Amino acid sequence: MAVEGLTAIAAALAVGITGIGAALAEYGIGSAAVGATAENKDVFGLVLLLTVIPETIVIFGLVVALLMLF
Amino acid sequence: MTAIMGPSPYIYVCTRLRVRKAKLIPREEYLRMLNMSLPEITRVIQELEYKREIDELSHAFSGINLIEVALSWNLAKNYQNVITIAPGGLKEMTESYLRRWDIQNVLTILRGISQGMARGKIKEVLVPAGELDRTFLDRLLAEDSMDRIVEALKGWRLYPVLKKLYTRAAESGSFAELENELYKKFYAEIISDAKTVKGGKSLLEYILLEIDIRNIQNLIRIRQQKAGGDVRGFMIPGSTLTEEEFQRLSLITEGEEFVRELRQKIRNKALLTMLDDLRKEEGSTSLHAHEIALTRLQLKTVELMAKLHPFSIWSILAYLDLKKFEIFNLRAITRGKEANLPVERIKGYLVM
Numbered sequence: 001m002a003v004e005g006l007t008a009i010a011a012a013l014a015v016g017i018t019g020i021g022a023a024l025a026e027y028g029i030g031s032a033a034v035g036a037t038a039e040n041k042d043v044f045g046l047v048l049l050l051t052v053i054p055e056t057i058v059i060f061g062l063v064v065a066l067l068m069l070f
Numbered sequence: 071m072t073a074i075m076g077p078s079p080y081i082y083v084c085t086r087l088r089v090r091k092a093k094l095i096p097r098e099e100y101l102r103m104l105n106m107s108l109p110e111i112t113r114v115i116q117e118l119e120y121k122r123e124i125d126e127l128s129h130a131f132s133g134i135n136l137i138e139v140a141l142s143w144n145l146a147k148n149y150q151n152v153i154t155i156a157p158g159g160l161k162e163m164t165e166s167y168l169r170r171w172d173i174q175n176v177l178t179i180l181r182g183i184s185q186g187m188a189r190g191k192i193k194e195v196l197v198p199a200g201e202l203d204r205t206f207l208d209r210l211l212a213e214d215s216m217d218r219i220v221e222a223l224k225g226w227r228l229y230p231v232l233k234k235l236y237t238r239a240a241e242s243g244s245f246a247e248l249e250n251e252l253y254k255k256f257y258a259e260i261i262s263d264a265k266t267v268k269g270g271k272s273l274l275e276y277i278l279l280e281i282d283i284r285n286i287q288n289l290i291r292i293r294q295q296k297a298g299g300d301v302r303g304f305m306i307p308g309s310t311l312t313e314e315e316f317q318r319l320s321l322i323t324e325g326e327e328f329v330r331e332l333r334q335k336i337r338n339k340a341l342l343t344m345l346d347d348l349r350k351e352e353g354s355t356s357l358h359a360h361e362i363a364l365t366r367l368q369l370k371t372v373e374l375m376a377k378l379h380p381f382s383i384w385s386i387l388a389y390l391d392l393k394k395f396e397i398f399n400l401r402a403i404t405r406g407k408e409a410n411l412p413v414e415r416i417k418g419y420l421v422m
Contacts (some may be wrong), residue, residue, distance in 0.1 A: 031078035035085030039093075 011065035018061025025054035079157035084385040086155065088376075090148075091389045093119070094396050097422040100403070104417060108407045112137060115400060120144050134408050135194065141397045142197045146171075148393060149199035152386060159268040163383050165201065166263040167273070167390065169227075172200035173252045175207055176223065176232070181245055183216050202226065216240055231255045247303070254306055257281055261308050272375070272383050279338055279371060281309035283364050285316060286332070286341075292320045293328065294357050310335050340371050358418065365421050369395065395421045 033047035095118065103111050115137060116124050123140035131139050149168055156164045175196050182192035189211045198204040213219045220236050223229050231251050239248040260277055264270035288304045305316040315335060322328040329345050336342055344367050348360060369391055376388035399420045406416035 027078060028081055031081035032085040035082040036089050038082075039086050039089035 007068050011068045014061045014065040014068070015058070016061075018057045022054040022057045025057070026051060029054065077157070080160065080381045083155050083157060083160060084381045087152065087385050087389040088380070091376075091385075091392055094392055095399070100399055100420055100422055103403050104413045106407075108134070108404065111404055111407060115140075115404075123147070131194075134404055137404050138401060139194050141400055142195065145393065145397045146197050146199045146204070149390065150203075152390065156386065159270070160383055160386060162263065162267050163270060163273045164386055164390070166260045166267075167387065169200045169260070170253070170256055171197055172202045172226070173228065173249070173256060175200070175202060176210075176226075176228075177245055177249055177252070179207070179210055179219060180216060180236075180239075183219070184240065184243060184245075227259070228252055228255055250303060257306050257308055269383060272379065273387070276372060276375070276384070276387055278309040279341070280368060281306045282311070282336065282338065282341060283368050285309070285311050287361055287364055289316065289319055289328075289332075290357060290360050293322070310337065340367055362418070362421060365395070369421065 029047075029051050033051045036047055037044050099114075103114060106114065120140050123143045124136060127136055127139055127143065149171070153161060153164050153168065175198065178195055179192055182195075193208070193211055196204075196207050198207050202210075210219050210222055213222055216236075220232060223232060226232070232248070235248040235251055239245045257277065261274065264274035264277060267273075284306055288301075292301050292304065300317065301320045302313040302317050305311065305313055307313065311319075319328060319331055322331060329348055333342060333345050336345065344363065347363070369388075372384065372388045372391055376384040378384075399422070402419040403416055406419065
């Protein structure tokens with residue numbers, strides 16, 4: 001019971017903390033991306049890609065969480 | 071997080087201005103334009119950012135005047151837009167920095183009217199980029215005498231200086247002293263603004279560099295023209311030099327000694343390097359070349375600082391100044407081509 005509970009907490013932390021990390025990274029990139037797009041609409045595709053790159057951090061966290069749970 | 075990167079509106083605005091800065095005309099394009107004819111240059115300008123203004127004004131102006139007015143309108147529009155999008159402290163600093171255009175506009179109106187120029191002609195050269203907007207400037211132009219224009223400026227922050235010196239300027243027909251005093255007051259105000267606003271340290275640093283550069287330019291001019299006498303009135307106070315030092319430096323005739331003395335006062339590294347070049351070239355290079363070199367140094371410094379501090383007032387200052395010189399360069403090219411000046415001569419006037 002104790003091990004299962006700790007595993008669940010660890011999985012939650014893995015997803016939660018990486019989520020916060022991704023949010024912080026996207027905060028700056030997103031602001032800059034909107035600014036760049038406002039001046040030049042052609043860069044929309046590129047900045048969208050750059051904005052979602054930090055999402056990979058959450059995916060790593062999710063994978064670690066799933067490995068722990070299953 | 072905000073301590074590291076700055077709040078998101080700062081990032082947004084500074085990125086926008088960095089993109090705009092990247093879109094400014096590069097050096098190669100100026101060199102290409104120098105080898106074009108006037109109609110070709112006009113076409114190139116039309117294809118750039120100035121299309122809308124040229125289209126808007128084409129019914130009222132033509133030829134070189136159309137280009138000139140379109141460039142001024144575009145500059146004013148861009149500067150006003152920067153004020154609109156800048157957040158908090160950046161907005162305050164941008165407004166303070168752009169107030170110099172008010173002085174230019176007021177003096178242009180007063181000078182134009184005292185010379186008997188048509189109101190329409192004066193309007194063409196106004197750049198309403200500061201606090202006094204286009205409507206207010208139009209109202210000033212509609213006044214029937216200079217006295218009434220000065221009266222209408224009662225609410226302007228520099229009105230006390232204007233009121234004090236206007237009568238003497240109008241009687242003598244020379245607005246130079248009034249201009250000097252207005253700019254001195256402007257610099258004093260912007261220094262005090264920069265000291266109180268959040269993040270104003272960078273603006274203060276830049277303004278002090280600008281004052282040093284203006285003072286050195288004035289010193290070079292005074293020395294080359296061998297003006298002599300009491301020249302303390304030509305100095306902008308607030309930065310490195312004091313009035314007494316300025317006066318003493320202006321009287322040094324030996325070039326080597328002048329640079330050596332100046333070097334002991336100046337602390338800015340880039341300016342020191344520039345002074346070394348000045349020492350090597352004194353006498354061989356024209357006054358104009360020195361002035362362009364100093365302006366280039368100012369722009370290089372602001373660009374470098376904008377790279378080091380991307381989400382600060384530096385990015386805004388870099389855009390504002392580079393944009394201003396883009397307009398100056400385009401004007402120099404078009405006016406030079408119209409006057410059939412040789413390419414090398416026009417090139418000497420460009421800040422690239």
